[in-house]
Amino acid sequence: MVKKRVSSRRNRRVTLRDIAEATNVSVMSVSNVVNGKSQFVSRATRLKVEAAIKKLKYVPSATSRKLRSSQEFSIGMIIMDEAPVFLADPFICLLVAGLSNHLSSNNYSLTIQGVRPESFKQASLFSVAGTDALCAILCGSEADRRKNVEFMMGRHQPVVLFQDKLNIKASGIAMVSQDDEKGGHSITSHVISRGAKRLLFVRPLVQWPAIEKRLKGVKKAIARKKGVTLDILKCEESTFEKTQEALAEYLADAEVPDAILGGTDAMGIAAMRYCQDQDFDVPGEIMVTGFNGFSASNFSTPSLTTIISPAYEMGQLAGQLILDRLRTGRFSARNTLLPVSFKQGGSA
Amino acid sequence: MVKKRVSSRRNRRVTLRDIAEATNVSVMSVSNVVNGKSQFVSRATRLKVEAAIKKLKYVPSATSRKLRSSQEFSIGMIIMDEAPVFLADPFICLLVAGLSNHLSSNNYSLTIQGVRPESFKQASLFSVAGTDALCAILCGSEADRRKNVEFMMGRHQPVVLFQDKLNIKASGIAMVSQDDEKGGHSITSHVISRGAKRLLFVRPLVQWPAIEKRLKGVKKAIARKKGVTLDILKCEESTFEKTQEALAEYLADAEVPDAILGGTDAMGIAAMRYCQDQDFDVPGEIMVTGFNGFSASNFSTPSLTTIISPAYEMGQLAGQLILDRLRTGRFSARNTLLPVSFKQGGSA
DNA sequence: TTGAAAGCGGTACCAT
DNA sequence: ATGGTACCGCTTTCAA
Numbered sequence A, B: 001m002v003k004k005r006v007s008s009r010r011n012r013r014v015t016l017r018d019i020a021e022a023t024n025v026s027v028m029s030v031s032n033v034v035n036g037k038s039q040f041v042s043r044a045t046r047l048k049v050e051a052a053i054k055k056l057k058y059v060p061s062a063t064s065r066k067l068r069s070s071q072e073f074s075i076g077m078i079i080m081d082e083a084p085v086f087l088a089d090p091f092i093c094l095l096v097a098g099l100s101n102h103l104s105s106n107n108y109s110l111t112i113q114g115v116r117p118e119s120f121k122q123a124s125l126f127s128v129a130g131t132d133a134l135c136a137i138l139c140g141s142e143a144d145r146r147k148n149v150e151f152m153m154g155r156h157q158p159v160v161l162f163q164d165k166l167n168i169k170a171s172g173i174a175m176v177s178q179d180d181e182k183g184g185h186s187i188t189s190h191v192i193s194r195g196a197k198r199l200l201f202v203r204p205l206v207q208w209p210a211i212e213k214r215l216k217g218v219k220k221a222i223a224r225k226k227g228v229t230l231d232i233l234k235c236e237e238s239t240f241e242k243t244q245e246a247l248a249e250y251l252a253d254a255e256v257p258d259a260i261l262g263g264t265d266a267m268g269i270a271a272m273r274y275c276q277d278q279d280f281d282v283p284g285e286i287m288v289t290g291f292n293g294f295s296a297s298n299f300s301t302p303s304l305t306t307i308i309s310p311a312y313e314m315g316q317l318a319g320q321l322i323l324d325r326l327r328t329g330r331f332s333a334r335n336t337l338l339p340v341s342f343k344q345g346g347s348a
Numbered sequence C: 001t002t003g004a005a006a007g008c009g010g011t012a013c014c015a016t
Numbered sequence D: 001a002t003g004g005t006a007c008c009g010c011t012t013t014c015a016a
Helices: A018-021 A028-032 A045-055 A062-069 A089-103 A117-121 A123-126 A140-153 A181-194 A209-223 A240-252 A265-277 A311-328 B016-025 B027-034 B045-055 B063-070 B091-107 B117-122 B126-130 B142-153 B180-193 B211-221 B240-250 B265-277 B310-328
Strands: A074-080 A108-113 A133-137 A158-160 A171-177 A199-204 A229-236 A258-263 A287-289 A304-308 A335-338 A341-343 B074-080 B109-115 B133-137 B158-162 B173-178 B196-202 B228-235 B259-264 B285-291 B304-310 B335-338 B341-343
Touching: A018 A028, A018 A045, A018 A240, A028 A304, A074 A089, A074 A117, A074 A123, A089 A108, A089 A133, A089 A311, A089 B109, A089 B126, A108 A123, A108 A304, A108 B091, A108 B126, A117 A140, A117 B211, A123 B091, A123 B109, A133 A140, A133 A311, A140 A158, A140 B310, A158 A311, A171 A181, A171 A209, A171 A311, A181 A199, A181 A258, A181 A287, A181 A304, A181 A341, A199 A209, A199 A240, A199 A265, A229 A240, A229 B180, A240 A265, A258 A341, A265 A287, A265 B304, A311 A335, B016 B045, B027 B045, B045 B126, B045 B133, B074 B091, B074 B117, B074 B126, B091 B109, B091 B133, B091 B310, B109 B117, B109 B126, B117 B142, B117 B265, B133 B142, B133 B310, B142 B158, B158 B310, B173 B211, B173 B310, B180 B196, B180 B211, B180 B259, B180 B285, B180 B304, B196 B240, B196 B265, B211 B228, B228 B240, B240 B265, B265 B285, B310 B335
Parallel strands: A074 A108, A074 A133, A133 A158, A158 A171, A171 A335, A199 A229, A199 A258, A258 A287, B074 B109, B074 B133, B133 B158, B158 B173, B173 B335, B196 B228, B196 B259, B259 B285
Antiparallel strands: A108 B109, A304 A341, B304 B341
């Protein structure tokens, strides 16, 4: 005896079958209508079905489609940060916007999550999200980052890493970065050409590969110059107040630098405002620069000399790489480096 | 004859059944191990299964679980914006971070998407994401917003709206806002108490309900005061340059205002810097204020007098409301208004 | 153009 | 504590 579906059960979701029964059409025809495959459906059937869909308020189940077709149409993005406010940095926000928009226009969705470094593997994204591929921006030591990457690859999904340079020989991973080293070099050369001798690089305590690369560029620019020295100041966090506190402590018993190189725009501006509060003239007595300049670099007086980041484009590019990889089975580029540009402001 | 699963098929994903076969245990026991229900599994079985899981590199399928359990463990968030960079405003970023973190700690994931007003209904989030509930922050006329909300509710999911005040009598919707009217009132009263007579409110062209409420507060504060006037300047976009352009045009043939009230911090700072470039003293000749103050309000000289927004808390609260609603079937609050606070800076 | 049946990979439910 | 089986709602596949 054929089991009859109890269609009167309350609160049951309306399914393709309900539409099929209501219209005396097969489930497949309904499916074809829903998916706009009008080639396989007669006009009469389509109209009948569309009417029933409207009448019964049918909403397709994305999950069922995913399960059956073994595709998630969804990408996960993990943002590692020590602070809970993982979207505080405009760089991250632009990156995510670029990624999200590219995916959206290709009918993919983006699931995001911020995680603290110590609880990376517990991220609910991994257990509950259902993704076709993963993106991440990681901090920490190379060993730590490598472990986390291997964890992601253990999920049998392609991985795109931002702002990283891990040397991993696997076809499932790609990296998208901006040329931080060049940026660090440019901005340092600039202040040196303006006469700075004693430089101070202000950086967050946390190890971000991007910051290390900036610093590398800074050192390279100094290497050839006679009489130019570099101090490095680590700030516990990269907030306005913490940066100023750290700088105050440093200036208490160090010679005043000629130029302060901020690891980010926010740190640069915090430093600049502190110097001004101490009655130093910027850039007359102390030059100050930022990094990853967005609108905020215009907020200060003088405006901040900084390095402009292609963050939005990096997000877009990552989306493109991922979708191509899902289609073709291979990454068209494994290691992309996008150019940055120098922005002259009034602060250096 | 029992159909035997062809386990040699290449590239097939490893499933619970594979683990069950490999360990001579039932599928359910494997499931119970995977879900940590150790109450139902003997130690010996558990160990066997765990070993096989590691060996075969089993990764659970979130989607299958979702389909079977009729829960998505996922919330969607739609951010309506005319600009593609939908995460440009720190208010949105903090809101999203608060929401995401709350959901994550309850093992829910967050899917986000920015949409332009005219393509709201086509958002891929609706068709491909698979969510239990929806959040949104909308702009546009009340009629437009209402249509979009009705569209969301047509998906049979709870909806939480941020910064809105639509009067909708349905149990499936809740609203979470900050007290923008009070904020507008506070900041206006402040500049009036400092002697401002001619006020200029600078706002984006787009209709955000939050901006309308701020303006309402501004007008309320003025209503009782003799000799205080208000002009409203609409900027095409709320970017730095567009704000300054609009202001330049306004000042070309209007009397100089005593106070400029920025609709957001970014607009306030743009206005302030323009005034300073025109050699006006801030706050001596012109006072300037912002709204939704975050770290950027410290970036300017002088720092910006502004209204501090509980954006992160709003996100958290929305997460809490949603999860409660999914558990209990009803919203514990339908219309929440979070307090804002006044922040004294140097600009007014 | 239409339809019937299998099955995606889990969990609910019930029996033992 | 363990196992058998139906089934979540859709798409794939193949036959008509």
